[in-house]
Amino acid sequence: MDKVRIKDKEFKIYLSREKIESTIKRMAEEIETDMEEKDPLFLVILNGAFMFAADLFKEMSMPCEISFTRLASYQGTKTTNQVKELIGMKENIKGRHIIILEDIIDTGITLEHLQNTLIKQEPASIRLATLLFKPEAFQKDYPIHYVGLPIHNEFVVGYGLDYDGHGRNFANIYKVIENE
Ligand code: IMP
Numbered sequence: 262m263d264k265v266r267i268k269d270k271e272f273k274i275y276l277s278r279e280k281i282e283s284t285i286k287r288m289a290e291e292i293e294t295d296m297e298e299k300d301p302l303f304l305v306i307l308n309g310a311f312m313f314a315a316d317l318f319k320e321m322s323m324p325c326e327i328s329f330t331r332l333a334s335y336q337g338t339k340t341t342n343q344v345k346e347l348i349g350m351k352e353n354i355k356g357r358h359i360i361i362l363e364d365i366i367d368t369g370i371t372l373e374h375l376q377n378t379l380i381k382q383e384p385a386s387i388r389l390a391t392l393l394f395k396p397e398a399f400q401k402d403y404p405i406h407y408v409g410l411p412i413h414n415e416f417v418v419g420y421g422l423d424y425d426g427h428g429r430n431f432a433n434i435y436k437v438i439e440n441e
């Protein structure tokens with residue numbers, strides 16, 4: 262599919278599944294090289310990162326654990342400044358090496374909040390891995406250790422990313438068509 266429609270918006274293809282696949286292979290190699298000896302605990306941010314996490318995991322064979330959590334701050338196509346609390350994480354993370362898996366970092370507000378919450382539980386380290394990153398929208402200055410693909414400040418869907426709950430199932434990533 263070159264174009265998709267979700268509710269009131271049209272989207273056109275932006276990143277193909279092949280591009281996403283090769284990006285994830287590269288990220289898996291980088292993460293394994295750094296973390297092989299550390300038995301890391303991956304923390305997957307739902308819902309958006311579920312596909313990314315599943316494909317990344319299949320590319321890694323080091324000892325590690327995975328846990329899923331939810332921390333939403335997004336409605337429609339604009340980031341809201343309200344960040345909801347962390348739910349669903351039951352692991353004891355004290356002394357553990359944490360790698361947060363996120364679908365996309367936009368303003369950076371969501372992950373700042375999450376990191377501040379996790380630090381209180383005294384992990385040994387926290388690293389961030391995001392499939393997509395919007396440098397033009399990023400308002401923070403914390404390091405993002407593993408970036409799949411930097412993209413322009415455009416609204417995208419597919420491969421886990423949604424518009425009002427829809428579009429997560431697409432294998433490609435699409436960007437919104439504005440005023441064409
Ligand atoms: P941030 O707090 O502004 O960094 O927003 C991060 C969250 O907003 C991500 O976890 C996504 O769920 C959502 N988000 C940001 N940009 C997009 C986009 O282009 N498409 C879909 N969701 C997005």
Ligand code: MG
Nearest residue numbers: 307308309364
């Ligand atoms: Mg998300």
